[in-house]
Amino acid sequence: MAHSKVSSPPLLARLGDAMRRHRRIIVSVQWTVALVYGILIVVPALLPLPPRGAAILTNLTLFAQFVFWGIWWPGVIASMLLFGRAWCGLFCPEGALSEFASRHGLQKRIPRMIRWPGWPFVAFVLTTVYGQLISVYEYPKAALLILGGSTIAAMAIGFLYGPGKRVWCRYLCPVSGVFGLLARLSPVHFAVDRKVWDSCATRPIAVNCAPLIDIKHMQSASQCHACGRCSGHRDAVRLAARSPNREIAGAFSENVSTPEGLLLVYGMLGIALAAFQWTASPLFVRMKQAVAEWLIAHDSFFLLQDSAPWWLLTHYPEAGDSFTWLDGASILGYILGIGLALGGLIHVCMLMGARFAKTPRFDWKSLALTLVPMAATSLFIGLTMLTVTLLRSEGIVFAWMPYARASLLSGGTLWSMWLAFRQVAATRNPIWRSCLTWLCVALPCAVIDAAWYLVFFVR
């Protein structure tokens, strides 16, 4: 990709500069969010489960559940598409606490093992699957275990490594890879003008970029937390508008790593989709019933017991909700099986598309990036399923929801298809090659649409 020429509207540039100047306000906001976050994940876990008939506005547990999973998470996903990773840099309590611990901790060198680029993929898959096994969306103790555990780990990593850095966010956070992919579609970013940077006569004090970015060479919004600390640095860094298509339509193989490609294909489009769908899947029910009948016919009852602790499998007898060992094995098998099958299909399509394109610097990973809008739509729709369910239990029903979901899916599909068209057009291949490459993106989009269609319109 070409280095970006800075030509931002003055308003955006001024906003970036204001973020740099008013760092104290940002830090105050971060501490406030951290306090609210702490209260909402700790207090409900200490309370009894909500009684029958409890409501969001009168029961703290339901309120926290709605805030976290119904508003917070879908909102964070949407914010990535609108403002890049500003959530991470301005509001995220985990990032702020990790950075704070890093400033006052041991400030050791970061070991090579932590820099392994596959951690975001592995952490995302493990968290997604584990969250389903212990019903993280439904029960406050499960939410405290996953969210609180992640926060403690972030602080511990911050305490060990630094100084004043966000080592956790950069290398280990389970959602940093997802956020990095979504932020590539952001219409605003901190742009670096290399010519101005190089020609700067003075040597200003280096900026402390908490997520450890080499600012001079930054060409992507993927890792930037949009914290504003480098705004105006050497007169070369400015908050600026850009086309949301620019990063992906112009991407080459060197602009996306293999772990990022795998996270997108197998994680966001495969395993996350399966994790959203298993509760509504007739295939899941049939598969589990068949195994249960087989076990009963063979007088084998261990797997049909619900004796697992709550931190391993959902276990709330007081709410009449306990998973048997068979439930746990079926959920694990379904999510991993469907996730790998979907991801495998998409991966093969991307490999074939890159083969048809037959262009240097263009490979399956750069083609897969065109599916980011599809993945964003799928994540948003999956996360808002709980929002809709919680509101329905309060008597709030949106009759237009099926249309909204269909429109969002259509929008994500069209956006991905457009990005694929732009990439394919840039290869300047014969029309038949271009069509085949484009179809290799169209097929996964159709499969993802069909998967959601089955959930919302067929069951």
Ligand code: SF4
């Ligand atoms: S490059 Fe670093 S310092 Fe600059 S806005 Fe992004 S995260 Fe902040």
